[in-house]
Amino acid sequence: MNEVDGRATAVGLTTSGAAQVSLVDILDRLLGTGVVLAGDVTISLAGVDLVDIRLNALITSVRADMARREGRMP
Amino acid sequence: MSAPARYVFAVARDLQVAELAGTHGFHGATIDVVEHEGLSAVVCDVDLEEFGEEPLTRNLEDLAWVERVARTHNEVVWMVAAVSTCAPLRLVTVCADDDSVRAKVDSLRSDLEDVLDRIEGRQEWSVKVLVPQRPVAESPRATPAASGADYLRRKREASDRRRDLTEEAVDAAREVHEVAHDHAVASRRLMPQDPRLTGRTETMVLNAAYLVEAQEHEAFTAALHAAGEQHPLVTVEVEGPWPAYSFAVLG
Numbered sequence: 001m002n003e004v005d006g007r008a009t010a011v012g013l014t015t016s017g018a019a020q021v022s023l024v025d026i027l028d029r030l031l032g033t034g035v036v037l038a039g040d041v042t043i044s045l046a047g048v049d050l051v052d053i054r055l056n057a058l059i060t061s062v063r064a065d066m067a068r069r070e071g072r073m074p
Numbered sequence: 075m076s077a078p079a080r081y082v083f084a085v086a087r088d089l090q091v092a093e094l095a096g097t098h099g100f101h102g103a104t105i106d107v108v109e110h111e112g113l114s115a116v117v118c119d120v121d122l123e124e125f126g127e128e129p130l131t132r133n134l135e136d137l138a139w140v141e142r143v144a145r146t147h148n149e150v151v152w153m154v155a156a157v158s159t160c161a162p163l164r165l166v167t168v169c170a171d172d173d174s175v176r177a178k179v180d181s182l183r184s185d186l187e188d189v190l191d192r193i194e195g196r197q198e199w200s201v202k203v204l205v206p207q208r209p210v211a212e213s214p215r216a217t218p219a220a221s222g223a224d225y226l227r228r229k230r231e232a233s234d235r236r237r238d239l240t241e242e243a244v245d246a247a248r249e250v251h252e253v254a255h256d257h258a259v260a261s262r263r264l265m266p267q268d269p270r271l272t273g274r275t276e277t278m279v280l281n282a283a284y285l286v287e288a289q290e291h292e293a294f295t296a297a298l299h300a301a302g303e304q305h306p307l308v309t310v311e312v313e314g315p316w317p318a319y320s321f322a323v324l325g
Contacts, residue, residue, distance in 0.1 A: 029319035
């Protein structure tokens, strides 16, 4: 059951590559890392708070999804 | 539309601006490049009714909004990284106007140059090690326990299998990380992703990013493939190349 998934072996970055990345992987990077350049619109939220927001938002949405799916079960 | 502001996606060096034709920002906005003494900030107009401080705090609670913005941000960064050395910015960096963008780039110039030096000619790869949540299933010929002693023996064996799996997973994560690290110029461990977010049943025991020389990527993936084969109980996932998000941290 071992599997090494080297999906994009080409060196180039492509738009289709961007589309394949999961939202969780994107948020791992867009919220946790990257250059922090304080903008003029200061959202006075530290990185940790953003992660909390993301977790709350995602978990809420996952739960809502599950509830909907369960509701539809025969 | 209220006063537009400038959303900053990334700061790049050696950017071929013409290559960004066809790339759009939020709501189809034109991508612009603010040049400043050799560095290029990649920006687009945004409406403060959507990206102002108060709307932002509300919108960040809305997963559909976060996803739309994160995906657009990612796509723009991806295109910029394809045609330049690109330091991606964190999500939702909003400046009043181009002069403000220049002033901010100026204030961080030496740090930005350090980041760009670090990631030039290199790309980020994601490596994850996942372990099945359940212990390895008993053999299919399993029959009901014949006695109390038999039942206890089976329980003990199941517990041993679970322990073996945990040890195997820890060993695998360590070895995979060491192999990846040896083939990379830098590495960064990220938090294992919560199964509630990934929707996967496996437990993530390694979630890491590696900065790899562009021409070394085949050696990198081959080494990880070999490392994965040493640990058949776990799944090793290698994804990339990605823009160097995890290595564009200042300081």
